Amino acid sequence: MSDGTFYDLKGLKCPLPVxxxxxxxxxxxxxxxxxxxxxxxxxxxDVPHFCxxxxxxxxxxxxxxxxxxxxxxxx
Numbered sequence: 428m429s430d431g432t433f434y435d436l437k438g439l440k441c442p443l444p445v446x447x448x449x450x451x452x453x454x455x456x457x458x459x460x461x462x463x464x465x466x467x468x469x470x471x472x473d474v475p476h477f478c479x480x481x482x483x484x485x486x487x488x489x490x491x492x493x494x495x496x497x498x499x500x501x502x
Contacts, residue, residue, distance in 0.1 A: 434463045437494060441469040445477045452483065452501050459501045460486065466494035474499075 434451055436444040444465045452461060463474070471488070474497045478485040482502035489496040 432460055432462055434461060436463050436465040436467075438466055440467050441473055443467075444470050445473050448474070448477065448499070449481065452481075452499070455501050457501055460498060461501070462496060462498045464491065464494060464496045470495055470497070 434448065436447055439447070444463065444467050448461070448463055452459075455461065465474075467473075474495075475485050475488075477483075478499055484500040484502060485497060486500055487496075487498040
């Protein structure tokens with residue numbers, strides 16, 4: 428993955444993963460994709476809710492050892 432499409436948010440607690448994801452997406456073009464990885468257990472609830480509220484598409488959720496990876500397409 429290129430630097431612009433992956434964001435490592437491991438170790439951050441709610442609400443930081445969503446806040447940092449929102450800030451990163453703000454600098455991207457509509458249709459761009461961003462993959463994030465987080466260890467926050469609440470991200471499974473927070474990230475899909477954030478995508479719905481802000482009009483982004485949650486393309487993929489993958490359970491990882493100790494966390495999750497989410498692939499988001501900017502709306």
